[in-house]
Amino acid sequence: MLLNERLAENVRACFTGIWIQSHEHDEALLEITRLCHGEDWGLLSWDIDRGLQGTEVLGESDSSYPDPLAAIHSLNSQTNPDRPTLLVLKNFHRFINSPEIIQALTQQISLGKQTRTFVIVLSSLVQIPTELEKLFVCLEHDLPDRSQLEEIARSIAMETGELPEGPELERVLDAACGLTRYEAEGAFSLSLVRHGRIDVSVVLELKAQTLLKSGLLTLHSGSESFGDLGGLESLKAFCRRALRPRTQESSAVRPRGVLLLGVPGTGKSAFAKALGRETGRATLTLDVGALMGALVGQTEERTRRALRIVDAMQPAVLFIDEVEKGLSGASSSGQSDSGVSTRMLGTLLSWLNDHTSDVFVVCTANDISKLPPELIRAERFDGLFFLDLPGDSQKQAIWNIYRAQYDLMENQQLPEDRHWTGSEIRACCRLAALLDVPLTQAAENVVPVAITAAESVARLRRWASNRCLSAEQPGVFVHGERSGARAQRKLSRDPRRN
Numbered sequence: 001m002l003l004n005e006r007l008a009e010n011v012r013a014c015f016t017g018i019w020i021q022s023h024e025h026d027e028a029l030l031e032i033t034r035l036c037h038g039e040d041w042g043l044l045s046w047d048i049d050r051g052l053q054g055t056e057v058l059g060e061s062d063s064s065y066p067d068p069l070a071a072i073h074s075l076n077s078q079t080n081p082d083r084p085t086l087l088v089l090k091n092f093h094r095f096i097n098s099p100e101i102i103q104a105l106t107q108q109i110s111l112g113k114q115t116r117t118f119v120i121v122l123s124s125l126v127q128i129p130t131e132l133e134k135l136f137v138c139l140e141h142d143l144p145d146r147s148q149l150e151e152i153a154r155s156i157a158m159e160t161g162e163l164p165e166g167p168e169l170e171r172v173l174d175a176a177c178g179l180t181r182y183e184a185e186g187a188f189s190l191s192l193v194r195h196g197r198i199d200v201s202v203v204l205e206l207k208a209q210t211l212l213k214s215g216l217l218t219l220h221s222g223s224e225s226f227g228d229l230g231g232l233e234s235l236k237a238f239c240r241r242a243l244r245p246r247t248q249e250s251s252a253v254r255p256r257g258v259l260l261l262g263v264p265g266t267g268k269s270a271f272a273k274a275l276g277r278e279t280g281r282a283t284l285t286l287d288v289g290a291l292m293g294a295l296v297g298q299t300e301e302r303t304r305r306a307l308r309i310v311d312a313m314q315p316a317v318l319f320i321d322e323v324e325k326g327l328s329g330a331s332s333s334g335q336s337d338s339g340v341s342t343r344m345l346g347t348l349l350s351w352l353n354d355h356t357s358d359v360f361v362v363c364t365a366n367d368i369s370k371l372p373p374e375l376i377r378a379e380r381f382d383g384l385f386f387l388d389l390p391g392d393s394q395k396q397a398i399w400n401i402y403r404a405q406y407d408l409m410e411n412q413q414l415p416e417d418r419h420w421t422g423s424e425i426r427a428c429c430r431l432a433a434l435l436d437v438p439l440t441q442a443a444e445n446v447v448p449v450a451i452t453a454a455e456s457v458a459r460l461r462r463w464a465s466n467r468c469l470s471a472e473q474p475g476v477f478v479h480g481e482r483s484g485a486r487a488q489r490k491l492s493r494d495p496r497r498n
């Protein structure tokens with residue numbers, strides 16, 4: 001539903017305090033102005049720079065109300081009892097915390113039911129003081145959808161050949177999803193200046209910048225694919241199948257995502273990044289730590305904002321790395337860290353359950369003991385996979401990948417097997433190339449996690465046993481206890497050798 005339709009409903013239902021969250025105030029105000037013209041409602045708007053303005057005099061300043069408090073007080077004297085009047089307060093979150101403003105708004109919003117006056121705060125944030133919480137309803141000004149983005153692109157690329165057609169246009173629109181109208185216009189215009197036509201690479205570049213500005217999400221633009229990852233066959237096949245192109249009938253079931261649990265360095269992050277490329281989706285990384293805000297309500301607000309951007313960027317892969325670190329304060333009781341992690345977890349869980357956007361979530365975790373049980377209950381994810389220390393054939397595949405990548409001789413002897421992870425195999429090859437020494441010598445400088453963290457690796461495997469699917473063997477649950485115990489025995493037999 002469009003902003004003006006939702007606003008009209010709320011005005012008719014006589015919600016006299018309305019908070020509109022928007023990153024595009026001019027666009028939102030334009031929609032409100034159109035609504036008021038259509039319905040013959042009065043409209044006043046206020047901002048700190050131009051003071052109070054009426055519909056008819058938009059653009060002209062009325063400097064008699066530069067003060068935010070006076071703007072609220074002015075509402076009653078400016079209204080017509082025969083029709084509703086809307087007062088739009090731009091960026092009012094900057095002024096709303098003073099006791100005088102809180103009092104004035106409380107009175108005005110309550111009085112509005114009789115005088116048919118409506119206070120509308122237009123802000124990029126939702127930060128409502130506790131005293132006013134019950135007096136406001138919140139509406140979101142949605143980012144432009146694909147058809148609106150296409151309209152913007154067509155209005156900018158008017159010469160023949162400037163706008164790509166068919167699948168290329170689809171890629172441009174995919175790339176532009178999540179941008180505001182203003183940002184999309186900028187991206188399309190820059191593209192024309194640079195290439196004489198709208199080009200997906202420029203749109204992606206602008207989008208990466210936009211996400212960086214939010215400080216919450218980054219867009220991964222690497223070139224890794226599944227071919228760069230040795231093994232993990234079951235996990236690769238599962239995700240490929242879940243994200244296969246769908247017919248309209250089969251698209252009723254949306255894939256949710258996977259939770260990857262595993263030994264450090266076994267390729268969990270590398271898999272998430274390769275999945276986007278492999279399935280033609282943008283991979284967004286959510287920084288759970290950056291969601292934590294110092295002010296009350298800030299964490300939930302940031303979480304909602306990040307998820308809103310993610311929704312708008314569909315189709316996408318959302319990668320949440322080491323999710324347990326951000327959520328470790330969340331216990332079922334909500335007692336620790338003042339409940340901030342718990343509330344963030346709540347927002348995240350509701351989104352995981354309810355989102356209808358085509359976003360596939362890949363969460364990774366190294367420490368299961370810190371994961372809130374609510375996150376891993378059945379149905380939250382499509383699959384819970386365990387990435388174990390690689391087996392023989394997987395290790396061989398990984399050696400081959402990195403020997404080729406670092407230009408090492410194919411037939412040179414491999415170091416003794418010390419339960420290497422993919423990350424350690426890569427480190428051995430990198431060192432051999434850097435120091436120009438044989439692999440066996442380079443490996444002496446690499447200490448495997450199977451030795452440095454033997455106990456936690458064994459604990460992780462025990463937990464995964466019969467709970468997680470193997471990332472390597474299709475449809476098989478991990479029997480961590482047996483293989484873990486075997487590895488443990490081997491390690492303890494000859495710790496130096498291992």
Ligand SMILES: Nc1ncnc2c1ncn2[C@@H]1O[C@H](COP(=O)(O)OP(=O)(O)OP(=O)(O)O)[C@@H](O)[C@H]1O
Pocket residue numbers: 228229230231232262263264265266267268269270271364366398401421422423424426
């Ligand atoms: N199966 C694999 N095939 C090829 N490379 C791998 C494999 N596993 C790990 N690597 C390489 O090891 C490095 C570290 O991997 P990655 O960061 O994905 O591990 P991780 O499991 O996410 O570790 P952590 O839990 O510590 O974040 C990457 O460069 C990755 O490419």
